[in-house]
Each structure stands twice: as C-alpha cells, then as structure tokens.
Amino acid sequence: MFLLDFSKPINILELPQEKEWQKNIISFLKDWYNNSETIVTQTSGSTGIPKDIVLTKSAMTESASLTGKYLNLSSGDTALLCMPSLYIAGKMMLVRSIVWNLKLYCIEPSSYPLKNTDKKFTFSAMTPMQVEKSLEKIENIDKLIVGGAQIPSSLLSKLKFLNTDVYESFGMTETISHIALKKVSGNSPCTSFQLLPNTKIRVDRRGCLCIQPSFLSEEIITNDLVSLVSDREFEWQGRIDNIINSGGIKIFPEKVEKQLKSIINREFIISSREDAVLGKKVILIVEGDVIPELKEIVSQFTFDSKYEKPKEIIYVNQFERTKTGKIIRNKIF
Template sequence: MYNTRIHPYFSIYGRLYSKDDLLELGYSLIKEGEEFEMHIGGFILDWIDSSPTILVKTSGSTGTPKDIALKKEQMVNSALATGNYFNLTSKSSVLLCLPATYIAGKMMLVRAMVLGLDIHFVSPTSSPLEFVDRSFDFGAMVPMQVANSLSKLNLIKKLIIGGAPISNSIREELKGIDNSSYETYGMTETITHIAVKPLNNKMAKNTPFTVLPNIEISTDARGCLVINAPNISDEPVITNDVVDIISTKEFYWLGRFDNVINSGGVKVHPEHIEKVISNYMDIPFFVAGIADEDLGEKVVLVVENGVKEDIKQTLDTITDFKKFEKPKSIVVLKEFIRTESGKIQRFKTLSLLKT
C-alpha cells in the first residue's frame, strides 16, 4: 500500500491540482485527450493508486524491450535528487515534451508532482518547441529534438539531454546557446539519470560525467560500470558500459561492452570511432564489427541512405583514426531498425545484412 503525496504547489499550466483533482484529470485525458495526453493520463492514474510500484518499459535499444517494476518511493528519491542538483524549487516551470510511455517522460511528471513544479505539456514530436513562445526553468529532450530546436533552445534555462548519443555538431552548437544544457547518463533501471555533464562550456568535450549525490560507482572485471545507489535501487546495477573512473564521483564513458570489436587482437570501441566520423558526416550511421577470416572481426561503417563512393572519399580524408579504427568496408542500408523512441537497434539492423 502506497500513500501518494502530491506537493501543494503542483500545477499544470498554472492551475493547482490536488490528488482528487488528478483522478478526474487522468480519466479526462484518457477519454478525450490526444494520444500523448492519453499516456500522461494513464501514468497519473497509476501514480496516485495504492500500488507501491509502477511498471515501466525499457527502451529496447540494447535488447528486447521488457517491463520492470520500479518502486514509487525510489522514483520519489530520484525526483528529489534531480531537484536538489538542478536547484528546482516549488513553482519552477517545466516542459514535458517526451512521451510518457517511457521512464524519462514519466519522471518529468513525478518531479512536478513531488517538487511542486508547474508543468506544461506539448506533443513529443521531433520539433517540440515549434509552437512554444514562453520560457521554462527545466526540460528534457532527446538529441533529435535538440537538433530541431536550436533556434529556440534558450527558452529552456536548464535542459537535460539523453536517450541517444549526442553528435559532435550538436555539441558545438550548444556552446553558443544561452542556456545550461547537460548530457545525462542513466537507464530505466536507475530511474533515469545518475550522472550528468555540462555541454555549454568550451571544455565540455573533455569533461567527465559527475554522479548525483548518494551514488557510488565502481567497475567489474570487464571494466563496466557498477552503480550502487540504495535510494533508487535495492541492488547494485551492473551495466554493460565500459568506463574510465577518475574519482569517486567522476567517470568517462568509453562505450558498450557488447559493442566492442576485437580486430586483430586489438579491442576497438565503435562509439569512439563514431565520435571521430561524426565530425565529417551528418547522415545516420553506426560502426560495428563483422566476422573476418584474417582479423577475427573487421570494422565496418553502416550508413543509412548514403552514397558509398562519397562516404569512402570522406573516410580517406580523416587522419584521426588509431590503428584498426578506420572502417575496412562500408555498408549502405535503405533504412535502420529503430526503437519507438528513435534509438538505432544495432544488432537487429546488422541482421539485415544476412537477409
């Protein structure tokens, strides 16, 4: 049995809502709202019921999507930690432009209800600020939304960005925008972000992630990040993210363990190669390893709707590759397989090569 407490200053579009009001609102959104509002209404009803847990779907970017149960008490703790880190106080204004079907959108609602924020909704399109004409204290976006909102991004004073890799071109653009933008590290199992790093300063490229309060980090035998955060998870969260820990509170993310390519006995992180290539290419692509008789695995560049000859010419101009990093071949596919939230599903997309 969970007794949901709603902050007395929680409001939607400036109107205060009590727990009783939310019951009526939830049903109204489900019955009469647009599709994205129906999901918001459904989550509100789940949040205020007596169950101590919420079922949340993982994104499926690194495996099959699955439902996991998160404790509401731990979701509250996550909201409090975010509020403390970003100095969000009651009556601060926040924009929800992510779908409430996944953890990032759900937690924006939780933060508003727990911290007493004034939340506004817009459809979670690829250009969410298109019709927005006012400023907000806080918001969250995925990189694709950021790329399509650069001219109006100053309307969100503090912006967290996650859900997919951020391209080098976006990183450069953010340095000239008059707001505070942060890259986040986290996952559904950690109830969104557990670490952030600023993106606006000129040294942002070499800045490590800094973990939020009450979180301890370490690595396992594979060099992958282990997160010990008793306020948000009953057990340590063992990730598949290879990291370089530089202090008890800071780390560099190197790449996914399950993406590592063993080429001629050298372990290569495709994410690093992608960062290099993204300085020269702005079409969708990713780097992967495929079987090779001589090397065991060879590095290949997989591109969506590109011209192979042009891409080869671009690769030949790049001098930043280390040994074994330059792609040995280029594969062009008509369309990548993506999750509902827009993340490229590498392994499923690679399976297209065999069909």
C-alpha cells in the first residue's frame, strides 16, 4: 500500500513503481498532468470487442465533481483505490481524489482488498466480488460505490445490516463511469437508480435508456432496457441484446439470474438454445462441478413467471471473462 495525498503537491518520481499495478497508476498520473486535453481508456469488452475511447479531462473532472457532491466528499477525506487503474473505474477513483484533494491509499487489485489492512476510509469503489469477500471489514469504509456487475440478491440481503453507505452504480466507460447511484444498504434500500446532478435521460422506441450528461456533447444511446420512475429515477431491467424470445414470451436473463442467486451459491448465467417448438428455450449454465441436487431445487423454485424456469442445466469448467472479470455471454458455446 502507498499513499497519494492530493491535499498537497505530488512528486510522481518519488512514487513506488516496482510492480505493474504501481506503474499503471503512475502512467495515468503522467497522462493526467501532461498538456493533452484527453485521456485514452478501454471498454471492458463484456458486450463486444474491447475498444479504445477518448475522454476529455474536463469531462472526467466534472463527472468526479458530481460524484463528490452526491456523496458529500470533502478535502482531506481518505479513499481506497483497489481496482485496476487501466480501466475507467480505477482511473476515476484517481480523478475524484485529485478533484476533491483526497488522501488516496493505493493497494494491488485483488478479490480480497481489505485482507491486509484495518485502516478506515471515507470512500472507495469495489466490484460485487470484492465486497462479498470483504464483508467482515467493509464497515471500515464510510461510503462505498459498487459497480462492474449487478449485485447478487444474496449479497444485497447482507448489505442491509451494514452501517456503511453502499451504492450500486450504473454507468459505462462511454459515460465516464457512473451517471446514477442506488443506495442498497440500511433498512430502507432504494429500488431505483437516482441520477447524478445535471444528467438527463429518456427511453427510445425500444425502451432503452438514452443518457445526456452535462459534460458530454452527444447523447449516449444504450442497449439497457429500463422503466422510468421519474425524470430523475429509473429501474434497470436488463440488456436488450440478451433478451430470449421463448415461444413468443420475452425473457430477461438478468431478471431470472437475480432470482436464482438466492438459491445458487456459484457463478452462473441464464442463456438459451435452439428449440424446435419454442424457437429458443431457457437454459441455466453453471460454472464448475455438477451440483446433484440443483435440478430438483430449480424445479421447485417459484419464479416470477413460469416461462422463466430453465428447461435444461448445463455445466462448464470455466466462463470466459473480460480483464475486469465480467462473464462474456456470447462466448459460452
């Protein structure tokens, strides 16, 4: 672990750079403080081939400013960077720390970010997996944003009992990290995402979310199906490119997965296969060894709709994942 105290000048030459993750942080800082007005970063590759995206530093600065206002960050607060700085989540933790003059503690990215520290932090960002493996110490963080993947319902139930303010985030590289947050901790967790200030949204004819943050000149059109609660709130339903049309019924894999995560303590996804009668049949794909009792458990499970029940269970040794840990759905078969 090393400290970047942005409440005072930083001498990049004095920072440790023996390890690759340290070099990545220093590389970003050099890019940030050079004369260029832009930063190049890469998408995760979960919904397609990873690609480079050019972001302006002014837009990244405004995004960081909006997050800090939403979370009420202050100069001198402590933060933890435990995500790779090669990608937008890690880069934006650095930018938020620069903008808000935070004291940023940097550790090597891992699944167990709090394993070797008992230090208390004002603010951090993690993936759901990192949160799951840090629950014993997670209350050492006052405010935590969680992104990179949907939070499983099994984890959500544990977050209700924490004193930490935990927010599920919604965003993508193109929107410079999150544009909306949803508080999921405490006795009364939110069911919808709340927009950051100065952000406008609408849905297109497909029912997909279109986003216009104040810091971007062009509207971002997504493939995320949502229902608008108000002009400041929305509920996420799933990706339109993942929809399964089974016998004329539209099935949202992410919705089914959220239900099944309460009974399956293993990595899995809902997908489909060709079927002579239904066109596509819903299937459950589980990573790892066969679970003998799972077929019976799933058959007895009460789904929101009978059409959501998988017709088949398939096991794979290991899912192919992006560098940020997301399962690549289109590379299962």
